Amino acid sequence: MIRIENLKKSYKNIQALKGVGFRVPAGELFAYLGPNGAGKTTTIRILTGLTRRSGGNAWLNGFNIEKEELLAKRQFGLVMQSINLDQELTVFENLDIHGRLFNIASDERKKKIDELLEYVDLIDRKDSLVKQLSGGMKRRLMIARALVHSPEILFLDEPTVGLDADIRRRIWGLIKKIQRTGATIFLTTHYIEEAEFLADRVAFLDEGKIVIIDTPQRLMSQTGAWAIDRMDGDRMETVCFRTRQEADTFIAKQKESYTLRRVNLEDSFLLLTGKKVQC
């Protein structure tokens, strides 16, 4: 369970978070969606003790992130946006050191590491140096590392950024698999389809403020069912419709070329903020 109240963060001259609040119940896969610079990473950094907050408060499984810092830190695993592995050490050593940081007994640690390496399909790379792994493998290793101490909450900051489409799908499969174990997953992304595919609920974050929180299905159905992308002068425009009939009526009046498709989360975001998530 994650609970955040009126969380604020200012850097010297930027207000990165302007009072963010929400709850993520246990077992939910919550997607925190927003364009670059919206404040997604800042939120995760505050919750995980990497950055000091300027105001507000937060609890992880009921533990206050400041007053009960060490207990709060036992609740989560963290996968950061940029690769933060020890490149000169082996796959096993990276996981082993993590296990020791959480004081996991030697036998249990070894067993858990083997289990996780099987889980993320890296068991045959156990003794490879991390710098010899591909980008997708490093990402999987980071996810495995975050799970060594069996946390109830998993923070994933843009877990598929910069990965090829097929590797991205593989990571999505892994995330779904982790959720089925009952973990609460807090995932940030600026890939709309990632949120649409994975999330139980999404929050739209824009310029340090939450615009709306709801399930992807409800957000999309409020936006409509069908969307038409068409050229309006030299600018692309999207129009959404509740029914196919309305869309067809609109199409009948079209002179220029257009595409008809189902509404997606991107359309909802556009409608709510007037902005695109992906650039």
Added chain:
Amino acid sequence: MLNGFTAVFLREILILKRRFKRQILSMSVSPLLYLIAFGYAMGDAARFDGHTYMEFLIPGLVAMSSMTQAFAIGTDINVARFYWHIFEEFQAAPISNAAYVAGEVLAGMTRALISVAVILIIGLFFKVTLNYYNPLFWLAVGLNSFLFASLAVGLAMLVKSHADQSLLTSFVITPMAFLGGTFFPVDRLPVWAAKIIFLLPLTHASKAIRQTAFGASPGCFSYLLLTAIGIILFLLALKCVGQARD
């Protein structure tokens, strides 16, 4: 309270192990150069405290190397922080600041001790053996490396970039290395200079290291001073860990 301390220490040791050959080579270069350039050049003619210059130089190099190698842990921390972002692993882990600082300081002291062993072995090739069995010799080496490793960890938490870190080395460590009684006897300096140099911790470390290596009994003042400064710097390092959050 020190939960996770071994993880921090072990990580540094594993990295050290992976770079062991390179590390040993780099630890040997400057002592070798000093011994060849100055040790041989001065020959046996000049006597310092009744010893040849070579014999005078080796304890000085021990003091210098244990300082620079202990301080170098700061550079490793910086690379981990700004380049590899590994520091985030420690920040997000349920470990106390004390566990983190203790792990890094001990790693710095380990590097320092290895470099001292390297110098003593090199010394053997130059046919210099001093009184290395004296535990007070090793106590002085230990205090010196504890002090500079603590200083390095504290500063590594405060700097904002990698460039700042190398600036610190050139403005703090290099001058200290030359002035701290390593290469020449401090008592041959003018009074005002000797007074300033008396304030440098390295002066006291090299004095104690040299006296014990020569079999003389050192005064306890140097030891007390090194211990006091070491403890203060360790406590400051603890405070600085919290400052590393943005």
